[in-house]
Amino acid sequence: MIHAEPPPQTTLQALTAPPQYRPRTRRWSDVAEFLGAALASGALVWLVFERLLPYDVHVVGFGLCWYALFLLTYSLVVRDGHGRVVAADRIMAVLVGTGALAAFAPIVAVIGYVAYRGAKVVRPTFFTENLEVTGPLSAATEGGAVHSIIGTLEQLAIATVISVPLGVLTAVYLSEVRGRLTRPTRLVTDAMTALPSIVAGLFIYSLLILQFGWGFSGFAGSLALAVLMLPTVTIAAEQVLRVVPGGLREASLALGAPHWRTVLSVVLPTARAGLSTAVILGMARVVGETAPMLLTAFGTTTTNGNPLNGIQDDLPLFVYTQIRSSQNTQVQRAWAGALVLLALVLALFVLARLLGGSRPGGRRRASRRPAHARPKDRQPTKRADRS
Amino acid sequence: MNNADPTRTKPLASPPDGPVRSRGGTLTASQVSAWFGASKVLEGVDLEMGAGRVTALIGPSGCGKSTFLRILNRMHELVPSASLAGSVLLDGQDIYGTSLRVTQVRRRIGMVFQKPNPFPAMSIADNVAAGLKLTGTRAANRTELIEESLSRAGLWNEVKGRLRDPAGGLSGGQQQRLCIARSLTVRPDVLLMDEPCSALDPTSTRRIEETIGELREQVTIVIVTHNMQQAQRVSQRCAFFLAAENEPGRVVESGPTSTIFDSPRDARTSDYVHGRFG
Structure with a gap:
């Protein structure tokens, strides 16, 4: 076999070569x-x-x-x-x-x-203090939202832990198993996305708090959030699983893999980055929910680190209660709470991206494009474009 | 997968831990017909695909070659509306019978697809060893097995320095050889190839043909191809499929490759292999 060698670049050739340029599209x-x-x-x-x-x-x-x-x-x-x-x-x-x-x-x-x-109002103490001893006449920089931050993190974590496995399992059923229940399941899931959040709160309130006498708690709030998260996670995850090429499933089955192994070891890892996006969408759906939390977690000004027992605050409730005040200082504090909520959401998104995007020994999304369509020096080119 | 399965009448020709002893298995298809829904796509195919040989399935598009190939390792039934008739025996054992599970059948009869389909979420090494993981097989000598499979597929020298890299970074031809290596790791008796070179350039095609030639001693190979020269180069036996308009595909003629190409009995075979239609 003959290997074509690139022609040697002489100085003369380099001198006479036409200058390199990018075609201009705009005059x-x-x-x-x-x-x-x-x-x-x-x-x-x-x-x-x-x-x-x-x-x-x-x-x-x-x-x-x-x-x-x-x-x-x-x-x-x-x-x-x-x-x-x-x-x-x-x-x-x-x-x-x-x-x-x-x-x-x-x-x-x-x-x-x-x-x-x-x-204007956020100080370091905003992350260390609560509103236990802060009255309506205190300065806006006094007190803090640590009780709300703890509440939001705990409630969101519990809701995610409940709804993500359920949502992904449902998505696997809808996209990979396809039984007789596929159509009704999809119908109910679609309908659930339109569920008003206050109804989810009322459901938990009437069933668990009134009927079973659980009392208000962060966990009850988490359950309401999980109800709201489930359809979002399911639909997003199903979309992601559907774009996994069928050829990969066939390749796995042709090796003698059982169906469940194919889903677990081939389909889900391939869709990993997309699944993390599904989780993000679910979290984004519920992180700002106020209405169901009023009926379940209730809200408080004291720090309660135990989501299972006693009323708990969270950032949307913090914003809600503060901004309704007639005192300008409390309204300012509400804006600070809103800012922290935004920052928290951003941090969670970045975290989910990092966890979902990186693969063992793999560049992120590098393998999505077919090899022939991928420029060999993709990374450097991109950097050069930006600078 | 359980190696002590009492329903298995014949042990794996060569378990993953030992050296390659197999010379492949013999596949015998008799009176195989296939349907998608109500439309019949294949009728009465009788074909023996002997051990240690490469059997090429040739014929124009839509004549049922790929369907037949997918019947040989029970991939046909993945299509919800698909059904079939007839029997396929692997070394005398009915692959559609109750004595073999579908996962056992597919493990013993591997498949390489038209489009290279390495698992994008896995590294090169993990792709090669995927068959072990996916079938729940423990192999103590995983590293040697990966090297052996890659060597058998003719890819070892090109990737030995970057086994941990993602498989998506390989070229098309390398990806296809990676898929061949992946199929070989579970030590199949038969390897089915569905137009393995149709998406590749001539150099990669040649490399894969060389690989097929080297594998022939160890595995029975059945290859679907649209390329007459390729069928001539790699196969010892050849079967010509043809479907008349609105009729299911049938085997017009089968026999030694040299006979099919040089002195076919049927005029249609002669026309097809000499490029006069199809």
Whole structure:
């Protein structure tokens, strides 16, 4: 067999070789058209609203009119220069970009506002103290939410421990076993996602707290959360299991593996990263629940580390009780609680990603793409692009 | 899987702990027909696939070759609407009979698929040893077994330095040889290959054909291929499948590869192997 050697690179060749470049898709004139259209339409709207109309127009109205007029101007400009097809392409690009911005902006606004309001009050003591001796007239920086943080962590952990195995098992039944109960199970699961959270709280309240006389406890709250988490985890996990290639199941069965072994050793590990996302989705579904917790964990100002006995607080309840106060200091504390809740959720997400994404001896998701479609030096290229 | 299973009439030709002693098993299909739902896709196939030989199944697309191959290790029944008739004997034992469990059958009759399908969540070494784990077999000499299987599949020299790397990082041809190695670890008597080279480049194809040639002494091989030259190069016996329009596939002719290619009895075989249709 002949191995083709790459031709030796001489200095002369290196000198005469054409320079390396990336094809440019955007020209200066394109940018100029965009900016020109934006400026022209803005100027026109300003002229009409500020100089011609006898009354003031709200800034939102100004923006909307500007946007509409910009679309019109831009399409006319591009159409004049490049024709109808290019104009349609550019307008669609602008609309799609607007959509992306519209989805992105509220999230940034919410997180930004919570961080702005919360950061003013959060002190280290916020994580070490509770509200046992903090009255309505105490300063906002006094007291803390350690009792709520403990409660949230414990309740979320218990709910996850209950609902994730159940949800994954249900997903395995729906996607791998497919018995006679598949259709009814999927129907009930889908319907359960629409279950109002207060109903889940009422269910636990009426059954366990009133009927069995358990009393309020963090565990009762966890059960309500588990009820809410279960359908989310199930549906997400089922979607993930469905995208595991059928060829892997066949390969395993063809080796003589029983069905259960195939699911346990091939299907579930392959879907591992996706399953961790399912867990994240489930946790995200319930971490901010307030209504069912009012009926189950009840809420308190003292630290109770035992979820099985006695009333317990959590961060949503902390925010809820503080923000309803007429005292500005307590409202400020509520924002601090909201900020801690956001940070906690972020930390849990990162943790779940790290646990679910890393494999023994495997790069994350490296094997998802077929070998022939994967650039050999993927990692370095990506880094080079970013810098 | 239980090695002391009293229902087994014949022990594994070579248990995972010992050296390779097997020369493969003989598969005998008689009057095999197959259906998907109400449509019949295969009718009355009689074929003997002898030990120590490579049997090639050739024929145009949709003539039932792959269905027949999947009947040989009971993968056919994974399709919910599938049914079949006839019998398949492995060394005289009915693989659809009650004396063998389906997992035992598949363990003794391995399969390599058209598309390379290594387990992406496992390293190269774990992929090779997957058959042991998946069938619940304990092997004291796991490391040697991995090396042996990779060597038999002709992949050892290329991957010996990176056994812990994920299998997805290998090239297509290497992945396919990894799948062959994976099938060999459970010491099958028969290896079924469903167009193993159709997704590969010529160099990888040649490498796999060499592998098939080396394995022939140890395992019975049945290979489905669309490539006439490949059938000529690797096989000793050949069976030509053909399905007329709206009719189930049948074996038109079978026999030594040289006969099928040089002096076929049936005019349709002659037309097909000389590329005049299909």
